Amino acid sequence: MRAHSRLFVRNEQSLGRRTAAITALALALLAAGSARAQRIPIGLDPTTHGFEKIAVTNGVTVYKHRTSEIIRLAADARIGAPPEVVGDALLDYRGQIGVIKRLSESRVLAKGKDWMRVYQRLNLPVIDDRDYTLAVRWWREKEVLVIHFKTTTLGAPAEQKGVVRVSYHEGSWQLRPLEGGRATFARFTTTIDMGGLLPKWLARSGSGKEVPKVFASVNTMVERLMKPSGRVAWSSK
DSSP states (O other): OOOOOOOOOOSHHHHHHHHHHHHHHHHHOOOOHHHHHHOOOTTSOGGGGTEEEEEEETTEEEEEESSOSSEEEEEEEEESSOHHHHHHHHHOSGGGTTTSTTEEEEEEEEEOSSEEEEEEEEOOSSSOEEEEEEEEEEEEETTEEEEEEEEOOTTOOOOOTTEEEOOEEEEEEEEEEEGGGTEEEEEEEEEEEOOTTOOHHHHHTTGGGGHHHHHHHHHHHHHHHHSGGGOOOGGGO
């Protein structure tokens, strides 16, 4: 394996199910005081930071914040690839097209050695489309690779008629080597306000059930990068 050079609405129940699917899209899109405030250090138990365990599905342990009025989730899982490969997959925003369902646009607006700005638009059923611009940064803390993302207005495209601009979406991925570096322990945290006329209580309901699908999408992107023809050097993004 080549060495990596970078760090990195009539029926309420029915509408609730649709909302959970919509939330899954936002969660999958996927990154310093603010960053530290949103992250739970990878060595600590989320239940000691206001979260409660709500599910273990397909090897993914999912947590939901007990008191947050908007969607605030955390999740832990093993991914069968080195942290550098997982980090490459997570930063391949262009490559999310075709993997993240209903992601209609994903553009890198600007980038540097350890940062980028990304615009994304979601083509959603039932409710208006959503879009946002993310400020993404990545770095290393000892053996842990960290990717942090947060909505920004800097360099963001103009708002479009019929598309709701998401005003707040922040989260992180923390990637720690397992099994001598052959695998990764991944911790994902995210907080998002979907905005628009969608009730916040409805957006929260069922959202945690979709988190394992986020990890499934990440695994798909990782498998693609593990193929020789699909490898992306970290520093080239």
